[in-house]
Amino acid sequence: MPTDTAPADPPAQAPDLGIVDSLAQLSFLVQGALAKVAAELGLSVIQLRLLGVLRDREPGMQELARHLELDKSSVTGLVDRAERRGLVRRAPSPRDRRAVQVTLTDEGRAAARALEEDAGRRIRALAAHLGDEQRAALxxxxxxxxxxATAV
Structure with missing residues (x-):
């Protein structure tokens, strides 16, 4: 059985699906892998995305809304739920006392690391049948x- 690090036997030459279908179907594969990772930790995909955004930054609510492409009220609810689970905390912004920053808690950082490792393993497995040069080109x-990319 192939692992995510050892390439499997290459499949027969796949038909070219075209740029739209191939990217859409690849997106479905990646989103499916991310959904499985999130579900195993009892999270939604949007919660997974929240933790991913917060791994390397401490944004305010408006910046977080831009990163997640959500309206501010949706982000407020998302952060409320994550805060209740102990994954994030709000803190006053050092630049604007009317604003808050959202940061990961220790538990949130641990969950983000676990998500990153599992998602990385699953996504690398999607490309395991490719050769080294093909993976690098992809x-x-x-x-x-x-x-x-620009917003569509």
Whole structure:
């Protein structure tokens, strides 16, 4: 049985689905992997995204809304639920006393690390049947797409 680090036998040449279908179907595969990771920790995908955003920053609510592409009231509810679970905390912003920053708690950091490890393993497994050069090319192409993306 193949692992996420050892490539499996390559499949027969897959038909080209075209840019739209191939990226949409890849998105479904990645989102499915993320949904499984989140569910195993009793989280929703949006909660997983919240923890991902907070791994390396301490945004205010408006910035968090922009990162998550949600309206401020939705972010408030999301942060409320995460705060009740002990994953995040609000703190006064050092730059604007009317605003708050959202930060991970120790429990939230541990959950974010676990999510990152499990998601990384599952997503790498999606590409396990590719050769090293193919994985590197896919990574470069995906990085280029992300860097050039604008809101749709």
């Amino acid at each position: 990574s470069r192409l995906a990085s280029t797409l992300v860097a050039g």
